[in-house]
Amino acid sequence: MAGAGRGALAYEELKGFEGRAAATAGEGRDPVNAPMIRHWCEALGDTNPAYEGPDAMAPPTMLQAWTMAGLSGHAGRSGAYDDLLALLDGAGYTSVVATDCEQEYLRPLRPGDVITFDAVIEAVSPLKTTKLGTGHFVTTRMDVRADGRLAGTHRFRILKYAPRAPGSGPAAPAGAAGDRAAGEMRDLRPRPVVNRDNAGFWAGVKDHRLLIQRCRDCATLRFPWLPGCNACGGQEWDTVRASGEGTVFSYVVMHHPPFPAFDPPYAVGLIELAEGVRMVSNVIGVPYDKVRIGMPVRLTFLRADDDLELPVFRAVEDGEA
Structure with a gap:
């Protein structure tokens, strides 16, 4: 011990x-x-x-x-x-x-x-x-x-x-x-908590797919993943694959506290996906002070380390297809 x-x-x-x-x-x-x-x-x-x-x-x-x-x-x-x-x-x-x-x-x-x-x-x-x-x-x-x-x-x-x-x-x-x-642990991003309710989401991320839950009873989309529908209470669901297109609905710039796995300042956005649900993720591709509400973004996957890949959103430049 x-x-x-x-x-x-x-x-x-x-x-x-x-x-x-x-x-x-x-x-x-x-x-x-x-x-x-x-x-x-x-x-x-x-x-x-x-x-x-x-x-x-x-x-x-x-x-x-x-x-x-x-x-x-x-x-x-x-x-x-x-x-x-x-x-x-x-x-x-x-x-x-x-x-x-x-x-x-x-x-x-x-x-x-x-x-x-x-x-x-x-x-x-x-x-x-x-x-x-x-x-x-x-x-x-x-x-x-x-x-x-x-x-x-x-x-x-x-x-x-x-x-x-x-x-x-x-x-x-x-x-x-x-x-x-301990030194190696301090250099790694925190691990996401994967459980029976969200394991399918992380399996999708591993395959470079962003999956959204859809209620089989009322077809309401929901994110983050939940065991039941918050619109009708239905327990059955399937998934749809997000297109990856979205906009910045809101955002914050993280300055403090410092954490060894991150390099502040950086932008964390509430991203409204084209499908209508919202998720929290990093906004990359532009300086943190250039992020704006309404900015178009597109899904990409960030290799954080050998064991962790995360969905993040890259700012779409004007005129970019």
């Missing part, structure tokens, strides 16, 4: 927690209900009619809300998760930050549904070095059921880490525990 922790911690010991229950036969504190749906929608400003009326469904992203324990906790909570965190604490990885979550929706939740769930420790990463410090990512998977039927899956990932000393760079992992030396 890198010298961040107070005691030796074998990765095999951490791997032994994978597959162990984090919660068993947990029960939602309340059935799915209209007041919670209304409060959620009001907080987010979501006026979709699918969430109102006698046939209302709950917004899919509320999946975790129905399983939250509150201050009193859940009766079905397993000791394995607490034991894992205590083990990491004892090794000096005393800080924690939530990093990301992934959700899969299998059927709508409606008022009156009774929620139960089971959770498992799905993965513990090898030692990783981040800008915060050195530690381990811990992923739990929760299977959420409504009236006994699987309704969705929620994956939640945290980083348990030892903070780096102020003013110091991240320490390199010991031996094979890290993916790259």
Whole structure:
């Protein structure tokens, strides 16, 4: 182990927690209900009619809300998760930050549904070095059921880490525990988070295609990729290939903070594609101070490093075909 922790911690010991229950036969504190749906929608400003009326469904992203324990906790909570965190604490990885979550929706939740769930420790990463410090990512998977039927899956990932000393760079992992030396990591662009909802988009990028989701029920195009249609709630979709033509709808020029993988100042644009959806990407081909709203741009692909290629937009010169 890198010298961040107070005691030796074998990765095999951490791997032994994978597959162990984090919660068993947990029960939602309340059935799915209209007041919670209304409060959620009001907080987010979501006026979709699918969430109102006698046939209302709950917004899919509320999946975790129905399983939250509150201050009193859940009766079905397993000791394995607490034991894992205590083990990491004892090794000096005393800080924690939530990093990301992934959700899969299998059927709508409606008022009156009774929620139960089971959770498992799905993965513990090898030692990783981040800008915060050195530690381990811990992923739990929760299977959420409504009236006994699987309704969705929620994956939640945290980083348990030892903070780096102020003013110091991240320490390199010991031996094979890290993916790259710290110096090399600082020179790379951050990796995009690829999950089951957006994997098709990144597969398209790999083939130099910019793919837009299209709802099979109402034909609405959407970007970024989402598990369901935000116009009609439809769950089925296909894709259309973007022409690559667009205009700068808005933009910012990044000056600060400096980041070793980038060379500020540079322009980041909100690009309105010819198909009508918008996406955020770099604007290249002109000096940053020459970017303007309404400027025509065209898709190209930037090789950031050996493992990463990104869609960016090059300014189209006047008279350029």
